[in-house]
Amino acid sequence: MPPAPDPTLCDTILEVHDLSVDYASPHGRMRAVDRVSLSIRRGETLGLVGESGCGKSTLGRAILRLVELSAGTIRLAGTDVTGLSRAALRPLRRSAQMVFQDPLASLDPRWTVGRLVAEPLVIHGLGSRPERQARVRDLLDRVGLPAEAVGRFPHEMSGGQRQRVGIARALALAPQLLILDEAVSALDVSVQAQVLNVLADLQAELGLAYLFISHDLAVVDHVADRVAVMLGGRLVETGPRARLAGNPLHPYTQELLGAVPGHRDHSRGRQEAREAGDDEVRPGGEGGCPFVPRCTLATGQCRAEAPPLRAAGSGSLACHHVALAA
Amino acid sequence: MDPVLDVDGLSVSFPGPRGTRLPAVEDLGFAVRPGETLAIVGESGCGKSATALALLGLLPANAAATARRLRIAGTELSSADPRSSPEIWRRQRGGRIAMIFQEPLTALNPVLTIGEQVAEAVRAHELVSWRTARGRALDLLRRVRLPSPERCLEAYPHQLSGGMRQRVVIAMALACRPAVLVADEPTTALDVTVQARVLDLIGEIQRETRAALVLITHDLGVVADRADRVLVMYAGRAVETRHARDLFAAPAHPYTRALLAARPRPGWTGPRPRLAEIPGRVPGLAERGAAGCRFAPRCASVLPDCHTLRPGPRPVAGGEAACHRVAETTEPEEPARAACA
Numbered sequence: 001m002p003p004a005p006d007p008t009l010c011d012t013i014l015e016v017h018d019l020s021v022d023y024a025s026p027h028g029r030m031r032a033v034d035r036v037s038l039s040i041r042r043g044e045t046l047g048l049v050g051e052s053g054c055g056k057s058t059l060g061r062a063i064l065r066l067v068e069l070s071a072g073t074i075r076l077a078g079t080d081v082t083g084l085s086r087a088a089l090r091p092l093r094r095s096a097q098m099v100f101q102d103p104l105a106s107l108d109p110r111w112t113v114g115r116l117v118a119e120p121l122v123i124h125g126l127g128s129r130p131e132r133q134a135r136v137r138d139l140l141d142r143v144g145l146p147a148e149a150v151g152r153f154p155h156e157m158s159g160g161q162r163q164r165v166g167i168a169r170a171l172a173l174a175p176q177l178l179i180l181d182e183a184v185s186a187l188d189v190s191v192q193a194q195v196l197n198v199l200a201d202l203q204a205e206l207g208l209a210y211l212f213i214s215h216d217l218a219v220v221d222h223v224a225d226r227v228a229v230m231l232g233g234r235l236v237e238t239g240p241r242a243r244l245a246g247n248p249l250h251p252y253t254q255e256l257l258g259a260v261p262g263h264r265d266h267s268r269g270r271q272e273a274r275e276a277g278d279d280e281v282r283p284g285g286e287g288g289c290p291f292v293p294r295c296t297l298a299t300g301q302c303r304a305e306a307p308p309l310r311a312a313g314s315g316s317l318a319c320h321h322v323a324l325a326a
Numbered sequence: 327m328d329p330v331l332d333v334d335g336l337s338v339s340f341p342g343p344r345g346t347r348l349p350a351v352e353d354l355g356f357a358v359r360p361g362e363t364l365a366i367v368g369e370s371g372c373g374k375s376a377t378a379l380a381l382l383g384l385l386p387a388n389a390a391a392t393a394r395r396l397r398i399a400g401t402e403l404s405s406a407d408p409r410s411s412p413e414i415w416r417r418q419r420g421g422r423i424a425m426i427f428q429e430p431l432t433a434l435n436p437v438l439t440i441g442e443q444v445a446e447a448v449r450a451h452e453l454v455s456w457r458t459a460r461g462r463a464l465d466l467l468r469r470v471r472l473p474s475p476e477r478c479l480e481a482y483p484h485q486l487s488g489g490m491r492q493r494v495v496i497a498m499a500l501a502c503r504p505a506v507l508v509a510d511e512p513t514t515a516l517d518v519t520v521q522a523r524v525l526d527l528i529g530e531i532q533r534e535t536r537a538a539l540v541l542i543t544h545d546l547g548v549v550a551d552r553a554d555r556v557l558v559m560y561a562g563r564a565v566e567t568r569h570a571r572d573l574f575a576a577p578a579h580p581y582t583r584a585l586l587a588a589r590p591r592p593g594w595t596g597p598r599p600r601l602a603e604i605p606g607r608v609p610g611l612a613e614r615g616a617a618g619c620r621f622a623p624r625c626a627s628v629l630p631d632c633h634t635l636r637p638g639p640r641p642v643a644g645g646e647a648a649c650h651r652v653a654e655t656t657e658p659e660e661p662a663r664a665a666c667a
Contacts, residue, residue, distance in 0.1 A: 052488070158607060159370070188369035188544065194599035200598065205580040215517060218547070222590030223597070245592060259522040260592075262547025322542035 004073050012078075012208040013177045014063065014096070017070030021055070021062050029277050032058045035072070037309075040177065043203060045210040047224030047241065049217055049256065053281070055233040056213050060179045063211070064098055065089055077176055094124065097170035101182035103162035107154045113140070113165050114150035120172040139168040142205075143198050160191035164198065171202070179211045184219060196223060218234040220323035221245045226315075229253050232290025234306070239315025239324075252291045259304040287318070295320045329357035330538045331381070331423070331506045335394030338376045338385065340611065347390065348611040350376040358506065358538040358555075363529075365541045365553035365570070369585075371608050372559040374378045374542045376569040378510045381540065382425050383408035383415035398422050421451050424504035426528075428511040430491035434483040434624050440467070441479030448499040466497040470527060489520035493527065500531065506530070510542045523554055547590060550574055555645070558582050561609050561620040564639070566649050572644030579647045581621045619649070627651050 022032040033055045040046045050056045063074055065081065073082045075097045079213070084092070097120075100106040107116055108217045115137045121127055127135060140149055143164040154162050163183065170178055180199070184192045202208055214220050220227060227239040229250065237250040280293040289295070289302045291300055301313045301320050309316045312324040338351040351373040358364045366374045371607035373457055380391040381398075383580070396404040399422040403589070408415045419425075435443055444463035445456060467475035469495040483491055491531065492512065499507060499588070513521035523576040531550065532539055543549060549570065556573045558566040558581065566579040577583045606624040614620060620631040631650050639646040640653070 005578070051519065117390055160607075189546070190369060190588045190604040191607075194603050195601060196590070197601055200600070213574065218590050218592060221592055222594075222601070225340065242595065255519055259518040261521070261545055262550045 011041050012039050013076070014038075014211070015075040016063060019059070019062060019071040019074065021058050021067055021157050023058075023068045027259060031070075031233050033062060033288050036230075036233075036235055037230055038235070040209045041266050042176065042209055043207045045203070045224045046214050047220035048211060048213045048230060049215065049220050050214065050230035051163045051256075054230045056230050057181050059230070060098065060211060064096055065095070066098075067079070082268070090124070091217045094173040095175050095272060096177040096179065097173065097175040098181065099163075099166050099183045100177045101185055103166040104154060105160070105167060107162065107169075107236040108110050108152055111153070111158075112150065113145075115150050116154070116165060117172055118167045120169060125228070126173070135172065136168075139171055142171065142202065143168045144194070147228055148315060158191070159187055160194055163187060163195055167195075167198065167202075171206075174206075175208070177209045177211065179213070181213045182215070183212075185214060185216060192219070199223070200270060217245075217257060218262070229255075229256065232288060234318065235316070236291065236318045237316070238309075242258055243315065248289075249324060251319055251322070252317050255294070289318070327359045328362050328395075328487065330387075330399050331356075331358040331540065332379070332395060332397040333357065333393060333411045334396075336377065336380060336396065337393070338373070338380050338389055338391045340390075341388050342612060344500045349562050349614055350389070350611060351380065354557075354559075354568060356557050356564075358540060360505070360536040360538055361532060363532070363541055363552055363554045365543060365549040365556045366421070366559060367543055367549050368548065368559035368625040369544060369608060371561070371610070372558050373562040375510055376560075378425065378508050378540065378542050380424060381506075381508055382419055382421075384425070417451075421502050422504055423506040423508065424499040424502070426496055426499045426507060426509040428514055430488065430495045430515075433495050434491060436483055438482075439479065440481050440483065440486070444446075444479075444494065444497055444501065447498040450648030451502040453667070462501070466496070466500055469500065470494070470495075470497045474570065477583060488516050488522075489524060492520075492524050496524070496528065496531070500535075506538045506540065508542070511544070512541075513548070514543075514545070521548075537612055558585070563616055563620055563648070565598065565621065566642075566645070567639070568642065568647070574640075576643065578642040578652055579621075580625045580627050580651070582647075584590060584624075604645045616628070625660060 011242055017037050018035045019033055019034055020031065022029045023032050035060055038046065058067060065279050067081065073080060078094055079092060081089060081092050114136055114204065115140055118132045121132045121135060132192055136150065140147060143166050145161060184195050187195060190217065192316060201317055203210065212220060212223050224241045226238065227241050227244045228235050229252065231252050237253045244253065248257050282292045283288045287306060289306055292298045292302050294301065307318045307320045309318040315324055317324040328578050334355040336351060336354040337349065339347040339349050342348040354377060356364060363633045366377060368374050376385065385391055393404040398418055401418065403418065423595035441460060441463050444466055447458040448454065448462045464475055464479060467478050472478045472490060473495050516524060525539055528539065536575045541553060556568055556570050557564055558579065560581045566573065566582050573582065584602065584604045588599065588604060606625055609620060618633045618635060619637050622628050625632065629650050636648045638646045639648050642652055
């Protein structure tokens with residue numbers, strides 16, 4: 001059976017320091033993640049937000065060593081996993097697991113739910129067959145699926161049920177950290193509410209830490225304790241959720257929050273529609289702040305040098321023009 | 327002002343086992359005036375996309391659509407089956423009613439340049455030369471505020487960003503100055519900042535052309551920002567049709583209330599609030615009985631009648647709602663509860 005969490009473990013589950021990831025492209029190397037540092041404590045949810053292409057999914061995958069790192073270190077549950085070989089990584093995979101956006105794409109359609117949820121236990125050689133069956137029943141119960149679900153196939157289930165299967169599977173090895181990559185983005189509002197409640201219950205019961213990656217700021221504002229905002233491969237602002245939602249400081253965070261639907265002035269028709277090309281970002285390799293093409297505050301300094309992420313108080317900010325109060 | 331789109335008794339069904347018909351849309355009615363935005367909102371399987379396709383005569387061949395009245399810009403189409411009179415429908419599409427599709431990458435042809443595709447849309451409805459059509463295409467690309475529109479004419483879809491592609495799709499929908507625009511989840515695939523700008527653009531075009539907009543979406547935030555009126559669908563039927571302000575201030579139907587309550591709310595303090603769930607799930611096409619209210623099995627304020635009698639539309643502030651409880655449910659609602667759209 002998966003062991004209970006080791007009580008001697010330190011409070012910090014994940015510590016990422018100066019992590020960079022490069023992808024090869026026809027135009028040379030492209031920096032997808034650029035010197036990102038973050039940490040997550042036991043029982044805590046860090047929300048990671050940003051637009052498509054900002055590197056948030058790559059960062060999530062890099063933390064699990066699913067993509068090659070170019071630089072930086074990752075400490076998972078107190079162990080430096082940066083240089084570990086695949087074989088040496090295996091036991092550590094038990095402490096951190098991933099849940100993906102599209103459960104249908106990440107679940108083998110020919111397998112029953114019982115087999116899908118038991119697979120991680122089989123791979124890691126945990127428990128006898130009856131023990132595994134009992135564990136699967138327990139996991140299905142935890143995510144709010146009926147015991148009969150064991151014999152069903154993914155295509156026989158609704159999107160919300162499939163996502164619960166994905167979560168049960170990720171929980172099979174009793175991880176301490178779940179990386180949730182757009183895990184509720186494809187779900188209808190009412191189903192999303194059910195899955196978010198399940199995640200909250202699991203966190204309260206098991207003390208799980210979540211890295212909650214999403215483009216949906218309303219959802220992140222609901223689930224996260226702290227929020228990190230990513231743009232062009234870098235973190236541009238981090239802080240407690242209430243501060244970020246109430247008083248965003250980076251011009252990009254302000255733009256992002258201002259665009260959340262449902263927060264606009266109801267008397268429509270005042271804003272001028274702007275040109276497209278407005279999703280432009282300065283590529284990582286070029287230096288300077290990634291937000292330069294869209295920023296109203298941008299100066300020569302912003303084009304010449306990337307502002308460092310400066311920590312102050314309970315957050316951090318990377319901007320030449322705005323400072324975070326300590 | 328007379329509605330430019332007037333629909334009554336619209337039903338869409340798909341073939342089921344043993345010669346049965348499965349109802350995707352049932353007895354739907356609504357009207358939209360020039361310049362007005364009607365949002366059709368609901369969760370997967372509620373019939374909102376089937377409604378959009380029926381308006382354009384674009385349903386798949388195995389679907390059957392009927393209507394007591396379907397009038398688009400003065401032309402009565404309820405008797406016109408798209409299959410028996412394709413020419414009438416083709417003139418409607420693009421000329422009087424046009425669709426903005428969800429996924430611009432699928433809506434655009436990957437091997438034709440943007441210029442060729444937009445010019446083709448112009449030529450589909452007007453007898454003009456390619457040269458004239460190309461000039462019109464350039465105007466349209468300017469109109470949707472694409473940067474360097476001359477360069478975009480020569481570009482292929484994959485060379486543009488998602489937001490730019492959606493602007494091209496909008497340009498094509500505008501090619502023949504439609505009186506009614508139907509937008510099916512037009513910004514679902516886009517980032518929020520780009521989404522806001524594309525919706526601003528659609529609003530701006532609407533103000534200029536006085537086109538009526540049917541905005542199909544699952545996003546209640548978008549509805550709160552953009553819609554004048556809202557039609558909420560559940561399992562193929564309209565449950566509530568209201569002015570947007572009235573709907574968000576005091577939702578009348580228990581389904582609408584549950585839907586609004588299930589959304590995360592901004593600005594919470596103290597311990598993290600639990601999201602309100604709706605027990606059960608949406609009935610599949612084959613599980614939809616004709617009797618009673620479709621929402622009854624999941625409804626928190628269900629009455630015995632709800633299982634046997636189908637509730638008809640009843641007047642409420644700013645519209646109507648199909649609920650047996652409606653007289654009781656609208657009044658005690660305090661506005662503050664739903665104002666956080």
